[in-house]
Amino acid sequence: MGKIIAVSNQKGGVGKTTTAINLASGLGYLGNKVLLVDFDPQGNATQGVGANVSGNKLSVYNLIMEDYEADAVRKTLSSPPIDIIPANISLAGADLQMVKFEVGKEELLKKKLDKIRDEYDFIIIDCPPSLGLLNTNALTAADSVIIPVQCEYYALEGVTQLLLTIRLVQQLFNEKLMIEGVVLTMFDARTKLSVEVQQEVRKHFKDRVYRSYIPRNIKLSEAPSRGMSIFEYDVRCEGAKAYAGLANEVVKSNRK
Numbered sequence: 468m469g470k471i472i473a474v475s476n477q478k479g480g481v482g483k484t485t486t487a488i489n490l491a492s493g494l495g496y497l498g499n500k501v502l503l504v505d506f507d508p509q510g511n512a513t514q515g516v517g518a519n520v521s522g523n524k525l526s527v528y529n530l531i532m533e534d535y536e537a538d539a540v541r542k543t544l545s546s547p548p549i550d551i552i553p554a555n556i557s558l559a560g561a562d563l564q565m566v567k568f569e570v571g572k573e574e575l576l577k578k579k580l581d582k583i584r585d586e587y588d589f590i591i592i593d594c595p596p597s598l599g600l601l602n603t604n605a606l607t608a609a610d611s612v613i614i615p616v617q618c619e620y621y622a623l624e625g626v627t628q629l630l631l632t633i634r635l636v637q638q639l640f641n642e643k644l645m646i647e648g649v650v651l652t653m654f655d656a657r658t659k660l661s662v663e664v665q666q667e668v669r670k671h672f673k674d675r676v677y678r679s680y681i682p683r684n685i686k687l688s689e690a691p692s693r694g695m696s697i698f699e700y701d702v703r704c705e706g707a708k709a710y711a712g713l714a715n716e717v718v719k720s721n722r723k
């Protein structure tokens with residue numbers, strides 16, 4: 468049965484989408500069957516792998532808000548070798564419409580993903596930068612959460628809030644939800660700050676922090692504009708090595 472992992476941190480711009488795309492792709496290149504679910508109205512993961520949906524194509528909005536099943540909305544890509552359920556701005560409307568549902572509004576994504584999880588080894592969900600109903604839906608559907616933490620001031624501040632949300636979702640909707648791991652992003656070895664944040668995060672989360680950390684690497688920011696994961700864009704760069712390392716760690720820790 469496939470493992471569903473949400474990549475979540477309500478703080479904006481910490482590397483969620485970059486991690487979701489490149490972890491999913493890395494897992495795909497390691498021979499796993501992978502589905503990437505774009506669950507952010509910004510649609511950055513969708514655009515980042517070149518799977519753009521214009522206004523009239525089906526997206527994750529139709530999956531969770533209408534009678535469509537995954538088959539109607541997912542696309543199979545070849546490079547990277549993953550499937551994707553795309554998102555676009557219509558998902559922002561879902562966030563508002565869901566509020567009015569009397570029951571089950573937290574379980575809309577879970578209901579649809581549970582039907583197809585057997586087809587995959589890993590399902591990776593890219594979450595939006597907020598703690599609203601979309602994020603709750605992702606955490607309710609997921610088995611575990613990967614938390615990207617950017618190596619900068621106040622890195623841990625938002626994480627405290629996310630941990631409270633995770634606990635709340637555990638109590639109300641998904642008692643089995645676990646923390647898969649914490650990944651340090653945009654690490655810059657030249658700055659004392661990056662080194663200090665890395666030490667602090669490791670002190671706080673101990674062995675839940677991945678040994679692989681993601682360096683600040685310009686190639687990682689260029690790849691999405693070409694609709695490529697880092698592995699097609701420049702497989703030899705430091706960013707690709709780091710995400711390959713992360714994918715390996717995720718596979719290993721799930722073999723145990």
Ligand SMILES: Nc1ncnc2c1ncn2[C@@H]1O[C@H](COP(=O)(O)OP(=O)(O)OP(=O)(O)O)[C@@H](O)[C@H]1O
Binds near residue numbers: 480595684706
């Ligand atoms: N390791 C890195 N090195 C250099 N640039 C990076 C790195 N990781 C992410 N970026 C860039 O930083 C910006 C924010 O990254 P990303 O979109 O992955 O964050 P996010 O948490 O998904 O943002 P949002 O909260 O808006 O969804 C992007 O322009 C991305 O290309």
Ligand SMILES: [Mg+2]
Binds near residue numbers: 484485507593
């Ligand atoms: Mg994002």
